[in-house]
Amino acid sequence: MNRSKILHLLKSEHPVKDVVVRGWVKTRRDSKSIFFLEVNDGSCLENLQVVATGETGNFDIIQKILTGTSVKVTGDLVPSPAKGQRWELLAKKVEILGLTDSSYPLQKKRHSDEFLRTIAHLRPRTNKYGAMFRIRSEASFAVHLFFKERGFYHIHTPILTTLDCEGAGELFAVLEASRDNKQRAPLFDKTLYLTVSGQLAAEMFACSLGNVYTFGPAFRAENSNTPRHASEFWMVEPEVAFCDLHQNMDLAEEFVKSLVLFLLENCKPDLSLFSRFIDPELMPRLESICHLEFERIPYKKAVDILKKADISFSYPVKYGLDLQTEHERYLTENFFKKPVFVYDYPREIKPFYMRVNDDGQTVAAMDLLVPKTGELIGGSQREERLEVLEGQMESAGISKELYGWYLDSRRYGTVLHSGFGMGFERFLMLATGVKNIRDVIPFPRTPGTVLF
């Protein structure tokens, strides 16, 4: 490494001679014979204050430095005589790596999220988005750590699929194209789609490796225009053999708690930005997620609670109807005031692969509802009985031929198994208090808008 990271320098226990720092200038302050540069290198939220005095010399160069300029600074890390920071870099030499000009859109002031979305290629240079994407990276690592510690195998499931009805919404079809626009024979004899979920493939691996998970992109062509939906998003999907619905909920609860705990332990400074400027309730909420037991109620009981609620809903509450957003919010935000699993939904409103309960009326499905974000996780025990599954497919109008390989897992040594999917961006919204999914993913894709 030919540079020191600011993260490490600011944690130093003693002065250090001759360090090299490379980064981007956040702001420059100057008077007649002294310059101050705030330099950020992305290693942490905080900037390093660089001080240039007469001894540094090249003031004519330093004067060209505007917000956004990339620099290399050589100097000594010394205790700062002024308030505001413990350490500062007393520069011996300041070199400009890349100049900027007055058209640089980021300034040393607050910008709106809407504006920053139009410059998503530059927004990670801001405090907020720098923190966001460091947290995203840590959360991603925590996902793998959680499953690794529990003996799960990570499966890379296909992104190109042939199944057009996985019970999870509209799909993007994939067309082959030549760069020269010439006609050519198709490579595949079927239409290919971008996957909406790795679940069906993951089930095959759960029924061989036991405990597996996928963590990859999912694509949905729904015309959803909300702060909680994106056309391309990342999803974590564990799938576990010999696991029933209640053990599935145990796993989901442990998983969410573990991710939050990991962030609290490893991302304190970055999280504090969100609790200070984005959501003052963030820290209490994260703490309560870690410590409170999640509520678990059957769908039927949820309906009873909603019927007795002393507020009037816009949509009717009736056994057999799906819960509306307003109902879910009431349950998690007003009634229980913590994460809530709702399980055993009527079979008519859930996909074909969910296990039919003994009552014949409900399926072993579960949704995890959390305050603010709403539905974070959706999962189920899978229907492992061949005849029942075939019956479910028939009533859903799904081709048994196309799903022949899927049915094989029920034909040969079938086992009880369960799994769930967690929207990774939804989790990040919960973990940071950010209200729009476009602001927790590097280059958001939403209906009608792909800028990058």
Next chain:
RNA sequence: UCCCCAGUAGCUCAGUCGGCAGAGCAGGUGGCUGUUAACCACCGUGUCCGUGGUUCGAGUCCGCGCUGGGGAGCCA
């Protein structure tokens, strides 16, 4: 896809009753031995989203469109 709200300088926004287009920040020049979104002085900046209409006169009122945001549905 449906409902509601918004669009004014590079950015954040003000603009009263329909009557000459404004401020802060950013940028430029100068000043200041230690600043903390530094400060002080001076300087420039506009398709008022587009389009059609009402009016002597429209940033302001009305219709349509575009873009963005919020709510709903769908879902993770």
